Amino acid sequence: MHESLLDYANRRYLKIAAGLCVLSIALYAWHDPLSPPNGGTWLGYTLGGIGAALILWLTALGVRKRSYSSASGTLRGWTSAHVYLGLALLLVATLHTGFQFGWNLHTLCYVLMVIVIASGVFGVVAYLRYPQAMSANRAGSKPDAMLQEIEDLDQRALRISAEMPRRFGDALRSNREGTLLGGSTRKILGGHDGSVVVLPSSGGAAVANGSQAAILGWLGDELARSTDGDLSRRVGDLLSLLAQRRNILQRLTRDAQIRGWLEVWLYVHVPVTLALLGTLVAHVVSVFLYW
């Protein structure tokens, strides 16, 4: 059985993070400063220090994962700790604020941190869910191979169409040229096949051909109309090839969709983390600048 990141090392880091949370909550409940709880009490400074250290260490995962020769623990261990301690950070930093928020740099720092953690939670869920779906969808193949298969299918279909009336070849070439996978964020993440095709039946206009629906429909009509046995057999062959093409296109679209969702959170997580680092520095310095 595959051991997920969350179960790594018998959930060692879950226990550490939970311990940190329990300790923080207990201290927060116990300490009773003269002023309302804020970042400037002894516990405020302590939690702030822990929080800042956590942010720096959590960011260091980005360095650690690029350093393949590192001897500082396994990358899986780091990632497992990254997830649990990242969640614990949310609590530590919230207690650090003393629940005082406002339209200022300090709250901005907190909000950026929440965005980073929230996107990270999305990432964890994505990593737990999508890889299996991705393997199941790829069924042992790879996107490159699938594209090559499409190429192969197209060549075969075109060879067959060479002995058929011209409209078939034209339709197949248009189908090929009009194939559009991905192309925009919406199409990738929505799993949308934006292909178009120009068919004799469409009067020279490009019609939507997602999942080869338009060309398969047209070939079906041609088959129904055909009285020539030889042509019917060839149309049947084309239908078979294009049905297979449709299957591959659907898998490619789904593959791009899964990959998109699997990495889209990182486009939030990473840049906002860097913005958070800058804001954190400004937060710490400004607090002491105007001590």
Place this chain on the structure above:
Amino acid sequence: MRILIRTIERQATGASVAADRLIESDALTLGRATDQNLQSNDPRIALQHARLVRSGSELLVSCVAPAQIEVNGRLQRDAVLRIGDDILLGPLHIRLIDPPAGVDVALTVEHDERPAPAAEQAGLPPFKMTLAAVGWRKRPWAWIGIAAALLLGLVLPWFLLGRGDASIAWLRQGVLPSDMQWTSGPLHSAHGSLEMECEACHVQPFRRVRNEACLDCHAPALHQHLPADHPATPAMAADRCTSCHVEHDEPSNLIQTDSRLCTDCHAAPLDHGANAGALSVTDFSSAHPDFRVSLLKAPDFKVERLRLGEAKLIESSNLEFTHAAHLVAGGIKAPQGKVVMQCSDCHTPQPGGAAFEPINMERHCSSCHTLGFDPAEPDRKLPHGDPKLVMQTLLDHYSRRYLDGYSDAGISAVRSAPPGASMSSAGRARALGGARERAMKVAEDIFERRVCADCHTVSRLGTAGATEWVVAPVKLTQTFMPKAQFDHAAHATSESACTDCHAATESKTAADVLMPGIAVCRDCHGGESGTEGKVARVPSPCASCHVFHDNNEPLWVPLMQKTLRQAAAKQ
């Protein structure tokens, strides 16, 4: 079944070399996985692509969906195979051949290295199937994020702060974030005018707010939180204002009311050794001694501090007075008829309602205690306050009357003269002598039996020839509890509010001290949190009654002086 696989390799010279392989299996498997009987790494082939099996006398090929295989130029998923059939699987060109003896199935396999004859040269259009391909980027945004945060959040305001007031003022008025973004919360409303003037308190970067910044506006005298001889005074003088008066908090906590500030020491005040009389206090409801009152003691009216409940307290004001006699429910006899007296008839609140106006004879007593002395002229009143003036008034009064020809049966020397008749000098002397006699009688009466004696302790001095009366001075305690502040207006909740706390209706002597003990307060007031057991009471930390600052000079006075000075300097 026994299967012969003949692999044919074409060499560069054009000659071909065949290699035979014989396998014994129920099925022949074809695919990209390494456990397949016939394996090729070509990406077009699935891991388990197809199987060749025998079904009765027929040989079948069946593909694992969704894979298909080309048999004699036709793409199929399942097909019946015959000798001579051509099978295309990616680059593999398979042909069924006549099996030699002892073999059930035989096939040749040729690896077609040549690219498939392209009927169409144009490739598929390039697809943008990843987020990166449609323009998503991490790195530039990361750099923009960190640079913007550092520049706008720190460097720019800091830089302009160093360039002087004009620069930072320019930034604060513009759209760019200024140092105002560094505020961690609003200021207390009393400091609202400083909201845009960080440097008023944060004088030096990286230095904590210093007391001088506070005392710039607030006079040091106002911050004598404790008497000079208080044991905590040296420590507090060395402390920073801001260690207790914290700004930028929500809710605002500028005025510190936490009882721990007091009880940290007052739980065990004797530890300090300085003030041996101090008792332990930790909480108003559970651990607070009964109140001490400041009593003025005749004859010298020195203040004595005495604790309620310890012994019967006696106020010696030299006044003869009883609350009970004045507060008769049915009313009391007065010159103007029956009068029902209220507490407020004499105890007039000061503006603000916290304390009362001093009791004053003319204002509070004289409407009933009229100081009239001659029933024949009831409007003629004696002056209050000076026995000599009283004597003089009496003499004046009776001299006038007797000279006017008034006859007084009680005084033998005075006889009535006919109206309008001029009096002889002997008659005048008699009249004046009679007047003196009458004045002395009346004086004796008022000083020793009624009027003055109603309220005052009067002693008679001198001989019979030169009688003099001395009235013992009266001084009432104006503030019984000067160490605490109490707002009467806030407690005037009902008509009977006064007597709820002060047992005036039962007090039959002016010596009674009518100050309520702590038990009376505790009926409504709880400790720090207010709740005791399940009873909710008014939360009452130390600062509810005990204040640090001197109330006589409001905080804004020095501030106003400073403002006036600045205004004068500008002119």
